[in-house]
Amino acid sequence: MPELPEVETVRRGLVPALEGRRILSVQQNRADLRFPFPAGFADRLTGRRVLRIDRRAKYLLIRLDGDLTLLSHLGMSGRYSIEAEQGAVQPGDFVHAAPANPRHDHVVLHVEGGVTIRYNDPRRFGFMDLFERDSDSPYLAGLGPEPNENRFSxxxxxxxxxxxxxxxxxxxxxxxxxxxxxxxxxxxxxxxxxxxxxxxxxxxxxxxxxxxxxxxxxxxxxxxxxxxxxxxxxxxxxxxxxxxxxxFRAYGREGEACATEGCSGTIGRIVQSSRSTFFCPSCQR
Known part of the structure; x- marks a missing residue:
C-alpha cells in the first residue's frame, strides 16, 4: 500500500497539471471503489477550479473553489496518470512504469488546457470522498502529527x-x-x-x-x-x-546480511498484526 512518501510523490506530480485549472467534465465509470462514490459525484466536481493540492497522512486533498475538497486514497493499487497536449511538459525523467490498463480507469477528469487526469485502480481498494470542511471528514479525524512536522519529536x-x-x-x-x-x-x-x-x-x-x-x-x-x-x-x-x-536496509531482505556497520547479524522476518516485520535480531534491541 502506498505510504506517505508515495502519496506525496503523487501530489507533487499532480500540482503542475491541476492547480489553477478548471475541471471541464468528469467521467465516472462505476458506482463504487472500496466504498460507493458520494451522491452526485461527477456533477459536483464539474466546473470547479482546483485551488491547490494538499496531503494529509496517506490522503490526497484536492481543494476546489466553493469550499469543496476531493479526498482520494490510493488503496493498494490506485494511481493517477496525466495526459497533456502534445509537447506539454510532464514531471519526472527517470524509469517509467508500463501504461495502466485502461479498463481500470474508474475516474477521468478532463481539465482546462487539454489535460486529462485518469485514476486507475485494478484492485479497487482506493476510495474518494467529497466534503466542505476538514472537520467534517471522518477520515481526517484524530490523525496524529506528520513525521516531518515540528510537533513530532x-x-x-x-x-x-x-x-x-x-x-x-x-x-x-x-x-x-x-x-x-x-x-x-x-x-x-x-x-x-x-x-x-x-x-x-x-x-x-x-x-x-x-x-x-x-x-x-x-x-x-x-x-x-x-x-x-x-x-x-x-x-x-x-x-x-x-x-x-x-x-532498504531491512524491509524485504530476509536472510541477507545486516547492513549496519560492525554487525554480523542476518535480517529476519516475523509476523506482527498480520504484517511482515523485517529486522536484525543482533543489533536491534
Whole structure:
C-alpha cells in the first residue's frame, strides 16, 4: 500500500497539471471503489477550479473553489496518470512504469488546457470522498502529527508512548500516534535506530524516543526525495517509479546480511498484526 512518501510523490506530480485549472467534465465509470462514490459525484466536481493540492497522512486533498475538497486514497493499487497536449511538459525523467490498463480507469477528469487526469485502480481498494470542511471528514479525524512536522519529536513520542503495552512496531503504525507511516518505513526506521520491533512501546520514552524520532523523520525525507518505493503497483502520477527500495536496509531482505556497520547479524522476518516485520535480531534491541 502506498505510504506517505508515495502519496506525496503523487501530489507533487499532480500540482503542475491541476492547480489553477478548471475541471471541464468528469467521467465516472462505476458506482463504487472500496466504498460507493458520494451522491452526485461527477456533477459536483464539474466546473470547479482546483485551488491547490494538499496531503494529509496517506490522503490526497484536492481543494476546489466553493469550499469543496476531493479526498482520494490510493488503496493498494490506485494511481493517477496525466495526459497533456502534445509537447506539454510532464514531471519526472527517470524509469517509467508500463501504461495502466485502461479498463481500470474508474475516474477521468478532463481539465482546462487539454489535460486529462485518469485514476486507475485494478484492485479497487482506493476510495474518494467529497466534503466542505476538514472537520467534517471522518477520515481526517484524530490523525496524529506528520513525521516531518515540528510537533513530532522525541518529547512527543515519550508522551504518547508512556504506558502503552503494545509493540513499538504496532504503535508507530497507529495513525493516531503518527500520521502516514506504514509497514515499509517503520521497519526501516526501527532498524536504523537499533530498536527491536518487539520491544514494548512503554519502554521507548526517554533516550530511545530521542533517538527514534529524528530517524523516522530522516527516513521519510529520504524516501520522498527518492520518489517513494516501487513495490508491485505503485507509480507516480507521471508513471515514474520510485527508487527508495534500492536503499532498504531491512524491509524485504530476509536472510541477507545486516547492513549496519560492525554487525554480523542476518535480517529476519516475523509476523506482527498480520504484517511482515523485517529486522536484525543482533543489533536491534
Amino acid at each position: 522525541g518529547a512527543y513520542l515519550s508522551e504518547v508512548l508512556t504506558g502503552r503495552r503494545t509493540p513499538i512496531k504496532s504503535a508507530l503504525l497507529d495513525q493516531k500516534i503518527v500520521a502516514g507511516l506504514g509497514n515499509i518505513y517503520v521497519c526501516e526506521a526501527l532498524h536504523r535506530s537499533g530498536i527491536s520491533p518487539r520491544r514494548l512501546a512503554s519502554s521507548i520514552p526517554g533516550r530511545r524516543a530521542e533517538r527514534l524520532a529524528p530517524v523516522v523523520r530522516s527516513v521519510i525525507d529520504e524516501a520522498i526525495a527518492a520518489g517513494g518505493s516501487t513495490l508491485r503497483d505503485f507509480a507516480a502520477a507521471d508513471g515514474a517509479l520510485g527508487y527508495f527500495q534500492h536503499r
